[in-house]
Each structure stands twice: as C-alpha cells, then as structure tokens.
Amino acid sequence: MSSQKVITRFAPSPTGFLHAGNYRTALFCYILARQNNGSFFVRIEDTDKARSKKEYAENILETLAWMGLSYDGEVVYQSARTEKHKAYLKKLVDEGKAFVSKETPKEPGGRTEVIRFKNPNKKVTFHDLIRGDITFDTTELGDFIIAKSFDEPVFHLAVVADDFDMGITHVIRGEDHISNTPRHILIQEALGAPTPIYSHVPLVLSPDRSKLSKRKGALPLTAYRDQGYLPEAVINFLALVGWNPGTEQELFTLEELIKEFKMERINKAGAIFNEEKLQWINKEYIKKIPASEQTALLTKWAPKLTSLDATTLSKLAPIVFERISTLSEITQMSESSEFDYLLNAPSYMPEALLWKGKSTKDESANHLSKAIELLSGLSENTFDRTIVKETVWAYAEGVGRGQLLWPMRYSLSGREKSPDPFILAELLGKKETLNRLTYARDILLKK
RNA sequence: GGCCCUAUCGUCUAGGGGUUAGGACAGCAGGUUUUCAAUCUGUUAACCCGGGUUCGAUUCCCGGUAGGGUCACCA
Numbered sequence: 001m002s003s004q005k006v007i008t009r010f011a012p013s014p015t016g017f018l019h020a021g022n023y024r025t026a027l028f029c030y031i032l033a034r035q036n037n038g039s040f041f042v043r044i045e046d047t048d049k050a051r052s053k054k055e056y057a058e059n060i061l062e063t064l065a066w067m068g069l070s071y072d073g074e075v076v077y078q079s080a081r082t083e084k085h086k087a088y089l090k091k092l093v094d095e096g097k098a099f100v101s102k103e104t105p106k107e108p109g110g111r112t113e114v115i116r117f118k119n120p121n122k123k124v125t126f127h128d129l130i131r132g133d134i135t136f137d138t139t140e141l142g143d144f145i146i147a148k149s150f151d152e153p154v155f156h157l158a159v160v161a162d163d164f165d166m167g168i169t170h171v172i173r174g175e176d177h178i179s180n181t182p183r184h185i186l187i188q189e190a191l192g193a194p195t196p197i198y199s200h201v202p203l204v205l206s207p208d209r210s211k212l213s214k215r216k217g218a219l220p221l222t223a224y225r226d227q228g229y230l231p232e233a234v235i236n237f238l239a240l241v242g243w244n245p246g247t248e249q250e251l252f253t254l255e256e257l258i259k260e261f262k263m264e265r266i267n268k269a270g271a272i273f274n275e276e277k278l279q280w281i282n283k284e285y286i287k288k289i290p291a292s293e294q295t296a297l298l299t300k301w302a303p304k305l306t307s308l309d310a311t312t313l314s315k316l317a318p319i320v321f322e323r324i325s326t327l328s329e330i331t332q333m334s335e336s337s338e339f340d341y342l343l344n345a346p347s348y349m350p351e352a353l354l355w356k357g358k359s360t361k362d363e364s365a366n367h368l369s370k371a372i373e374l375l376s377g378l379s380e381n382t383f384d385r386t387i388v389k390e391t392v393w394a395y396a397e398g399v400g401r402g403q404l405l406w407p408m409r410y411s412l413s414g415r416e417k418s419p420d421p422f423i424l425a426e427l428l429g430k431k432e433t434l435n436r437l438t439y440a441r442d443i444l445l446k447k
Numbered sequence: 448g449g450c451c452c453u454a455u456c457g458u459c460u461a462g463g464g465g466u467u468a469g470g471a472c473a474g475c476a477g478g479u480u481u482u483c484a485a486u487c488u489g490u491u492a493a494c495c496c497g498g499g500u501u502c503g504a505u506u507c508c509c510g511g512u513a514g515g516g517u518c519a520c521c522a
Contacts, residue, residue, distance in 0.1 A: 013522045048521055105520080114520055131452070140450070140518085148520050155522045179451060179517045202453080202515095209514065240471095244460060248470050267453095267460080270515065274458050277472045323484040355481070396481085405481040417483035 006038030007169045010064075010071070011159065013045040014056035017220035020273055021174060021204035021212045023063065024238040028201060028263070029172045030069045031239075035258045040069075041166055043076040047158050052079075063221045067231050068254065076166065078158055085153040088161045088191060089115060089146070097190040098146060115147040117156075117187065124182040129199040129263050136182040144183060156183050164193035172199045172263075175270070176211065199263050202242050203270040212273060224278075228301065228327025233282040240277075242267045251284055283325040294321055301327050302334035308342060315427055316342065319419050338415070342427060345436060346414020350443045355406035365444035367404040368411065370395055372437050375430070383430040385422035411440030 008029040012018055033040035042064065046052035061075065092098035093115065101116045119142060125135040146157040153161070163171065178200050188195050206216035224234055236252050245260045252260065289297070294317035299306045305313065316339070320330060333339065340346070353364055374391050396404040409421035412428060425433045 011522090015522070045522060051521070103520080110520055134451070136451075145520055152520085154520070159522085174516090175452070176516055177522090180522090200452085205515080207458090211516075240459070242459085246461070248461080250459095250471060269453050271460090272458060274472070277459060280472055319484085400481095402481040407481090409481065413482095415482090419483080420481075 005169065006033055006036035007041070007167050008033045008038065008172060009041040009043050009163070009166060009168050011043040011045050011162075011173075012060055013048065013051075014053055014060060015048060015051040016056060016214060017222075018056075018060055018063070019204070019212050019214070019218035020221060020234075020238060020241075021218075023067065023221050023234075024204060024241060025172055025174060025201055026064065026069060027067070027235060027238050028199075028261075028266075029170075030071075031254075031258050031261045032170060032172065032263060033072075035261060038169075039072040041073060041076065041168075042071040043078060043162060043166070045155070045158065046077055046079045047153060047155065049079070059220060059222060063225075066222070066225055067235055076162065078162060081158075081162060081165075082151055082153070084165060085147070085158055085161050086150045089150050089153060089157065092117070092146075092190055095190075099143075101143070111148055113149070114145050115149070116143040117146045117183075117190070119143050119186065124185050126181055126185060126195065126198055128178075129197060130202075130266050131200065131268060134178065134181075136179070138182050138186060141183060146187065156180065156187060160184050160187040160191065160193060163196060164188070164191065168196050170199065171196045172201060175200045175203050199266070201266055202268060204241055205270045205272045207272055209270070209272065218273070226328075228329070228331075229278070229282050230285045230327075233278070233285040236285070237278045237281045240281075241271045241273065242269075251281070279325045286321055286324060286327070289321060291318065294318065297327060298330060301330035302339065304334060304343070305339060312342065312427055315423075319423060338418075341413040341415065341418070341424070345432075345439070346411075348410070348414045350440075350446075352414075352416075353407040353410050353440055353444060355402045359403055361444040363403070364407045365441045367395075367399060368407055368437050368441040368444070371404060371408055372434060372441065375425075375434060375437070378430060380430045383426065383433075385420075385426040388425045388433075389422040407440060407444075408437065411436050 010026040010029050012022055012026075030040050032038070042061075044057050044060070046057065057077075064071065089098065093100065096118065098115055098117050101114055103110070103112055103114055105111060119138060121139040123135055123137050125133055127133050144156070145154055147153040162168075181198060181200075185195055187193075204212045206212050206218065208216065210216060212218045221234065225231070232253065235254055235257070239252060239257050239261070240250065243261070243266050245262075246265065291314070295310070295313045298313060298317050298320060305316075308316070320333070324330060324333075350361060354361065355364070371392050374395065375388065378387060378391060392404065392408070405421055409418060409424060412421055412424040412433060413419075418424065419427075428436070
C-alpha cells in the first residue's frame with residue numbers, strides 16, 4: 001500500500017439512470033480509497049442544466065447507499081461551484097491561455113461567443129495504471145471549447161478544476177474518457193494543477209458488444225434491487241467483470257475485495273454483462289441469508305404468507321430459499337399459487353392422485369389408507385419429516401415408492417411440483433395431514 | 448474516415464516461450480430423487496490471421512483483420 005494519501009471520486013452526471021458499468025467504476029474508486037485509508041468523494045456533475053434531473057441524482061445516491069458504498073464528506077454538486085470555475089476561466093483568459101471567441105453558431109440556440117482553450121499543439125503522454133503509456137498529439141483537438149460563458153463551464157474545465165480543488169489523486173473512469181484525458185492534462189498544465197494518476201477501466205458491454213446503454217437494455221441498479229438481487233451479490237459480480245485476483249476464488253465480501261483488489265490486475269478488454277452469472281452469484285448469497293432473517297423476507301416478498309404462524313413460516317423459509325436465485329421469485333411463486341396448499345386445503349381431480357396413471361383408484365386409496373393408519377399412531381409433538389419418513393418408508397418401498405409417495409404428496413399439496421411429502425406433512429402438522437390424506441382417499445373411493 | 452484502445456471455450460476469465468491450455472457461469476450426460484428444487488459426478492467447447500525472433504510460439508515483435516471507444520456550445 002502506498003503511504004501517499006489516496007483521494008478518489010465518483011463523478012457521474014445526473015442526465016439519466018446509471019447502469020452497472022458506472023457503478024463498477026464507483027466500486028473501484030471506493031475500494032482503492034478504502035484499501036489505502038484514503039478518501040472517496042462523490043461529485044454530481046450537473047453543469048448541463050438542460051439535461052440534469054434531480055431524480056437521477058437522487059437515484060445515484062440511493063444506489064450508492066444500497067450498495068453500501070459510503071463516501072466521505074458531503075456530496076459535491078458541480079453546479080454550486082460556478083464561481084470557482086469562473087475564477088479559473090478568468091485566470092486562463094487573463095494569462096492568455098484561453099480566449100473569448102466569436103462564433104457563428106453551428107446549431108440553433110448556439111452562442112455567438114464561447115471560451116476556447118489556446119491549444120499549445122503538442123504531444124501529451126500519460127501513464128494509465130491499466131494500459132501503460134498512452135500518447136496523443138493534441139494538435140488535432142484545435143482550440144477546444146472549455147466554457148459556453150464565464151458562468152457556464154463545459155465538462156473539461158469543470159472536471160479539472162474540481163479534481164484540483166478536491167485534491168483528487170486517482171481518477172478512475174470508463175475507457176470512453178481516454179480521449180478526453182489529453183485535454184484535461186493540457187488544462188491542468190495551464191492551471192498549474194497536478195495531473196492525477198489515471199486508470200481507464202474497460203467498458204461493460206451489452207450482449208452485442210457495444211457500450212452498455214439504456215437503449216441496449218441496461219437497467220439502473222435499483223431495478224436489480226427491486227428484482228431481489230442482494231447488494232453483496234451485485235458488488236461481487238461487478239468486481240468480477242474485468243477483474244480477478246488470479247486465484248480461483250469467485251465469492252468475495254466487500255472487505256475481501258478491499259484486501260485483494262489490485263488496480264493493475266484489471267483487464268484491458270471490455271466485458272459483456274453476463275446476467276446468468278449474476279444470478280448464480282445472487283443465489284450463492286441468498287443461501288447465506290441467516291434463518292433469522294429469512295421469514296421477514298418471505299412475508300415481505302409474499303405478503304399473503306403473513307397469515308401463517310411463525311413456526312410454519314420458519315419451516316417454510318429454508319425450503320423456499322434453497323430454490324430461488326432472486327427474491328422476486330418468492331413473489332412469483334406466491335402469485336402462481338405455489339404456497340396456497342399452506343393456506344387452504346387443495347382441490348383437485350381424483351385422477352391426479354394416480355402415480356404416472358399406472359395405478360388404479362382402489363390401489364391408491366389402499367396405499368393412502370395404510371399411510372393414514374401408520375401416521376395416526378404418531379404423536380402430534382414429534383410429527384416431523386424424519387419420523388414421518390421413517391414411519392411410511394418401509395411400506396412405500398414394499399409397494400413401490402411412487403405408488404404411495406406420489407398420491408401422498410399430491411394430496412397434501414394438490415400440485416404437480418412441490419416439496420416432498422415428508423416436509424409437507426411436517427409443515428401441515430399431524431391433524432391437517434391426516435385430514436388431507438383422508439379426503440384424498442375418500443374421493444378416490446367415491447363412485 | 449482520423450486518433451486511441453482491445454483480442455484465450457457461447458460468456459466471465461487463469462496462464463504463459465516447451466502445459467493434457469486451468470477455473471467459473473451456461474450447456475449436455477449420468478447418479479441420487481415420487482415431482483420440482485437442491486446436490487454429487489462426468490463431459491462438450493478456446494489461444495483471430497500472416498510474417499518475423501527462436502531449437503520451439505498461444506505467449507515476444509511487426510503487419511493485417513475484427514471489435515470497441517472517441518472525434519459536441521453532453522458528461
């Protein structure tokens with residue numbers, strides 16, 4: 001770790017919802033600052049008054065909070081710094097390093113006067129932590145515009161001024177900014193500002209390999225939150241897009257990332273946002289949710305389960321959590337009636353009780369009668385999946401497992417797919433289990 | 448088009464002058480299982496092309512090709 005103070009910043013512009021690629025750079029900025037005991041600032045670049053929206057800025061802050069990426073100090077709004085920008089602009093003009101230029105507007109609404117930087121027309125080389133030395137001939141840039149007026153700086157001037165004033169030492173941003181860097185270095189030199197250490201991270205790509213964008217279906221991260229992705233999983237996934245520690249470890253907590261992360265190990269090539277892998281990672285994190293938190297999540301995502309008693313809920317939770325990849329699947333399960341057998345006795349056609357259609361109603365009824373007889377002898381207090389299984393297993397083996405287990409499971413859940421009959425029996429309790437078995441047996445016998 | 452960046456399985460990647468080119472996700476097959484899920488095992492699949500350098504290149508160099516980025520009074 002360097003002994004030099006590290007100061008990073010996340011500087012998004014609130015002109016739309018940010019996607020995963022943006023937050024990945026935020027994550028890297030955060031990690032670099034934290035692993036060096038440095039500072040991580042957030043700066044909202046809202047100098048474009050026409051396109052900046054408050055709701056976007058709020059969404060950015062909300063997402064950062066959800067991810068647990070805490071920043072130091074107050075959020076800096078670039079629009080509040082126009083006096084500073086004006087001073088720098090004046091200085092540059094006074095020193096002859098920039099000039100007010102008369103223009104013929106190229107587009108309607110354009111200005112007749114703008115401030116241009118006096119380009120010294122030289123080659124600029126900078127060292128990128130990820131890519132090494134990059135050289136540009138700035139001649140082709142011409143005398144580029146740095147402000148629309150003294151009160152309205154353009155991005156290039158504002159970033160340089162703000163990074164300077166905030167003491168930013170490390171700029172981590174997307175690869176799409178590489179070509180802006182020589183402009184920024186030119187302005188820094190004119191202002192007497194130090195050049196920070198740059199790291200241009202590769203872009204996160206859409207499945208068609210173009211830059212991730214809303215048009216290509218990129219979602220704001222809050223949409224993933226709303227789908228039931230866990231922030232830990234999203235952070236883990238984002239870190240793994242374009243970075244890995246060189247070991248085979250794939251699951252990392254934020255703390256582990258802070259320990260392991262090395263900017264130099266970030267890949268140079270862009271990477272496609274692979275949602276399947278995100279799902280897998282999310283599933284891994286869902287498995288880790290402690291039992292004490294499961295029931296609250298269960299009723300949050302499936303409100304109709306609120307009517308269940310605490311014991312049933314706590315037994316149901318692990319069964320649900322082992323099979324979902326995102327929390328919203330709980331809602332889907334609930335809405336497709338997958339939990340209804342817990343709320344009401346199921347109704348179904350007697351034919352559905354027949355195992356693969358290969359047994360007769362009488363046979364199935366006999367098997368159920370036997371199960372009822374066996375289970376009746378059990379105590380209500382110890383009626384759990386283990387004892388239920390032990391009680392009927394020998395009989396099931398004898399007649400062919402499916403012959404008993406299918407009608408038994410079906411009569412308890414009324415569904416083609418469900419947890420196994422022993423779990424169902426435990427969930428329902430002895431009394432309800434026997435009720436349902438008896439009901440099934442009786443409709444099989446009804447002529 | 449100019450400039451810049453990049454290039455290992457379908458995807459995310461490890462590796463690196465001599466390897467059976469490794470892992471993960473997805474896929475496929477099988478075990479387990481009354482169903483679904485979970486789980487276990489196995490398995491398909493990759494070094495963009497050409498020229499150098501070298502005893503030997505997927506690895507180093509050059510060129511090409513392809514992809515991406517950027518060329519705003521957006522950020």
